[in-house]
Amino acid sequence: MPMTITEKILAAAAGKNEVEPGDIIDVKIDCIMCHDVTAPAAISMLKEKGIDKVFDPEKIVVTPDHFQPAKDIKSAELHKRLDSWAREKKIRYYYPLGKAGVCHALLPEQGHIRPGDCIVGGDSHTCTYGAFAAFSTGIGSTDLAAAIATGKLWFRVPASIKFVLNGKLPKGVYSKDVILAVIAKIGTDGALYKAMEFTGPALGEMSMEARMTITNMAIEAGAKSGIIGFDEIAKKYLDEHLKERKQYKVYQSDADAKYEQTIEIDCSKLEPVVALPHLPSNGKSISDCAGIKIDQSYIGSCTNGRIEDLRIAASILKGRKVAIRTIIVPATPFIWKQAMDEGLFGIFYDAGCVISAPTCGACLGGFMGILAEGEKCVSTTNRNFVGRMGHPKSEVYLASPAAAAASAVEGKLADPRKYM
Amino acid sequence: MAKAHVYKRDHINTDEIIPARYLNTDNAAELAQHCMENLDTEFVKKCKPGDCIVAGGDFGCGSSREHAVWALQGAGVGAVIAKSFARIFYRNCINCGFYPIELENATEKINNSDEIEIDYEKGVIKNKTQKKEIKFKPLPDFAIAIINDGGLLEHIGKKK
Numbered sequence: 001m002p003m004t005i006t007e008k009i010l011a012a013a014a015g016k017n018e019v020e021p022g023d024i025i026d027v028k029i030d031c032i033m034c035h036d037v038t039a040p041a042a043i044s045m046l047k048e049k050g051i052d053k054v055f056d057p058e059k060i061v062v063t064p065d066h067f068q069p070a071k072d073i074k075s076a077e078l079h080k081r082l083d084s085w086a087r088e089k090k091i092r093y094y095y096p097l098g099k100a101g102v103c104h105a106l107l108p109e110q111g112h113i114r115p116g117d118c119i120v121g122g123d124s125h126t127c128t129y130g131a132f133a134a135f136s137t138g139i140g141s142t143d144l145a146a147a148i149a150t151g152k153l154w155f156r157v158p159a160s161i162k163f164v165l166n167g168k169l170p171k172g173v174y175s176k177d178v179i180l181a182v183i184a185k186i187g188t189d190g191a192l193y194k195a196m197e198f199t200g201p202a203l204g205e206m207s208m209e210a211r212m213t214i215t216n217m218a219i220e221a222g223a224k225s226g227i228i229g230f231d232e233i234a235k236k237y238l239d240e241h242l243k244e245r246k247q248y249k250v251y252q253s254d255a256d257a258k259y260e261q262t263i264e265i266d267c268s269k270l271e272p273v274v275a276l277p278h279l280p281s282n283g284k285s286i287s288d289c290a291g292i293k294i295d296q297s298y299i300g301s302c303t304n305g306r307i308e309d310l311r312i313a314a315s316i317l318k319g320r321k322v323a324i325r326t327i328i329v330p331a332t333p334f335i336w337k338q339a340m341d342e343g344l345f346g347i348f349y350d351a352g353c354v355i356s357a358p359t360c361g362a363c364l365g366g367f368m369g370i371l372a373e374g375e376k377c378v379s380t381t382n383r384n385f386v387g388r389m390g391h392p393k394s395e396v397y398l399a400s401p402a403a404a405a406a407s408a409v410e411g412k413l414a415d416p417r418k419y420m
Numbered sequence: 421m422a423k424a425h426v427y428k429r430d431h432i433n434t435d436e437i438i439p440a441r442y443l444n445t446d447n448a449a450e451l452a453q454h455c456m457e458n459l460d461t462e463f464v465k466k467c468k469p470g471d472c473i474v475a476g477g478d479f480g481c482g483s484s485r486e487h488a489v490w491a492l493q494g495a496g497v498g499a500v501i502a503k504s505f506a507r508i509f510y511r512n513c514i515n516c517g518f519y520p521i522e523l524e525n526a527t528e529k530i531n532n533s534d535e536i537e538i539d540y541e542k543g544v545i546k547n548k549t550q551k552k553e554i555k556f557k558p559l560p561d562f563a564i565a566i567i568n569d570g571g572l573l574e575h576i577g578k579k580k
Contacts, residue, residue: 038484041446049573067444074444124484124508138508140486141446142515142572150576188431189478193507222481224507279431364440364483385435385482387458392439 002254004160006195006227009135009251013118021159021260029059031112032147033121035103036064040081042122042145054089055151061112062086063095065102066360071367101332101358104128104216104302108208109332111242115230116249120147125302125382127218130227131211132234133250135195137225158195158224159260165200167268172417174312175210176304176380176400178202179217180273182265184283192222194260197253202267203228208237209308216303217382220280229253272416274378275398278386286403286415296377297322297408298389299401300329300356301363304380307338309401314344316405316419317351323411326353327369333358353408365389371396378407421548422498425466426474426532432459432502434482434509438491451487452494469496472538474530476502479520480509489516499538501526501545501556514563517571521545523556530554540564 001018003011011018014025034042039062046052054060064082067075086094095106104125107113115133120126122144129136137155139147147153163182169175183190196218203211211228218226228234230250238248272286299305299313310330317326328348330336336358339345348355362369363381371377371390376397379389384396399407402416409419436459438451445451456463456473473492479502480488489512492500499519503526513520519540523529530536534549543558558564569575 037443038486041486044446045573049577051573066440072444078444078446122484124482126484138484140484140489140508140512140515142486143511146572146576188481189504189506192478192504219508222478222506364443365435366440366443370441383433383435383482385433385458387439388435392458 002256002258004195004197004257004259005133005229005251005253006135006160006197006225007157009116009118010155010157019157021157023157024154025157026152026154027118029120029147029151029153030117031119032060033103033107033119033123033126034060034062034144035066035123036068036075036078036082037066038122038141038144040078041141042148043081043085045142045145046149051149053149055149057090058092059151060091060148061093061107062091063100063103063106064097065100066364067366068100068359069097069357099333102302102305102360105306105331105335108132108212109241109334114242114248115234116251120153124219125216127223127226128212128216128302130215130218130225131208133228133230135225135227138219158193160195160197161191162259162262163196163198164262164264165198165202165267166264167202167266168205169202169267170270172402172420173270173272174400174402175206175213177270177273178265178267179214180275180283180398181270183217183221183281184273185263186221188220188279188281189222191218194223196221196223196226198226198228207308208233209306213303217280220382272400272403274403274413275384277384277395277397280383280398286413290413290415292413293376294378294397294407294412295324295375296369296371297324297326297404298362298369298377298379298381299327299404300331301360301381302331303382304401305329305331305335307335309380310335310339310344313401313405314347316402316409316416317353318347320351320409322352322408324408326408327356327362328353329356329359329361331358362389378404378413380404421535421537422470422472423468424472424474424530424532424534424536425463426527426530427459428476428527430476431478431481432475434480434485434488437480437488438485443485443487446487448490448494451491455491455495464495467495467497470498471496472498472536473500474526475500476527477504479505481506484508486512486516489513489518493518501530514566515572517567519567521556523554
């Protein structure tokens with residue numbers, strides 16, 4: 001039976017020859033991501049139930065990221081619970097402060113993501129790792145507890161929707177604009193319960209960093225997972241980042257695999273896109289929304305806090321001054337150092353930006369850049385729900401790092417193409 | 421008897437159900453004080469034990485935070501009836517022993533403050549105010565078994 005890449009990975013993880021959408025299967029998990037918001041609760045549940053066992057301390061990756069460095073006493077308590085558990089259970093890949101980073105940037109960077117693997121994490125943006133031809137999905141604390149204890153979870157095999165990304169991205173248009181355009185087209189529940197499979201020639205010119213921005217936001221269309229097939233670009237990244245267990249299994253969708261729908265996007269016709277409040281699906285071309293006055297620009301997060309994103313922002317901010325509060329958040333310590341070594345920090349400093357420690361921070365309204373009533377923020381993050389970054393009457397405008405940087409310079413939503 | 425709190429809107433998301441500024445705790449009682457705060461600051465005062473939320477499509481979209489379900493449970497909400505649910509939220513509900521009920525045009529069939537009674541296993545909502553019965557597709561048996569045991573971990577514990 002012809003199968004999609006998602007079906008093949010899930011079949012193998014369930015020990016079956018084939019599966020089809022709708023099948024309920026028990027799946028063996030290869031990697032579990034734990035962070036400071038959802039994992040402490042999972043740990044407490046296990047303790048309460050007297051379940052002391054961790055299925056495999058080498059297959060669990062732990063990093064505090066949402067509220068780290070601890071923003072208040074309560075979050076410090078969460079970190080303390082996470083820390084003592086990780087040490088007690090001898091979790092091999094534990095990244096405490098100093099090594100900790102925004103989980104979805106950290107795990108691929110540190111070589112924990114492999115093609116063909118089945119990955120879960122206590123965070124909705126766990127779908128990011130699908131950029132590496134893996135099945136990856138977000139779960140809540142109870143599922144996380146079950147996965148930690150047993151190394152298994154049940155899943156319903158999702159149907160797949162194929163997105164063919166045709167054409168070449170014009171200058172000033174990035175993978176963030178592509179995914180915002182896709183979500184604008186299908187809506188925040190346009191891929192509910194589905195796997196979003198991205199293919200097409202436009203991907204051939206995207207780095208792994210750029211691809212991760214696309215799969216990161218699959219959840220914003222309601223998807224269970226996002227996935228991109230393996231190629232030379234993925235291989236090169238993996239060669240550079242995998243530190244051990246360098247072998248992995250590559251699955252490809254069959255040519256006659258069944259898709260619920262195929263959607264073609266002509267990337268060459270895209271403009272920079274901004275998702276207006278209060279849904280990620282409210283994407284508008286920059287020419288339709290330029291000029292809206294903004295109070296803050298936020299460049300970071302698991303969507304766009306990687307080195308390539310910081311380079312793009314710096315290329316626009318170089319020799320210019322920001323007109324509004326501008327916060328730069330390198331997603332991991334390694335990215336932070338790279339940005340420093342490359343001289344990006346000097347550019348950001350001269351432009352009048354502030355540079356934060358790696359953290360999820362203000363993306364989810366935690367800390368390090370919270371909005372007051374009535375304030376507007378252009379942000380490279382992934383959600384713009386009511387109150388997402390602060391006061392329930394504040395507003396978030398989702399955009400690419402280039403558009404966020406250009407908007408920082410002008411103090412209003414701005415087209416980055418005029419700075420290129 | 422449960423009272424319905426109707427929100428005629430799609431995409432009621434986890435940031436509205438429990439804003440991330442309160443995620444520095446996983447204590448259900450504390451979370452409950454802020455339940456639905458970004459959408460309706462009066463909700464916690466209005467909600468009585470067993471009451472239900474009725475909403476449009478894609479309820480619970482956004483974060484994987486199970487805190488959203490704990491906040492609802494802590495606030496006394498008995499079930500959420502919505503046109504459709506976001507995937508992770510739906511799964512979290514079952515795992516926590518909480519009923520997500522899918523009902524087409526839910527906000528048209530139930531009005532705000534209607535008195536309702538739900539038979540989860542038969543798939544019937546008795547709307548006592550409107551004096552009519554509304555049918556819905558019950559959850560699969562395995563999900564009902566998990567909910568009846570009080571959640572996934574309790575269910576696993578019982579099986580062993």
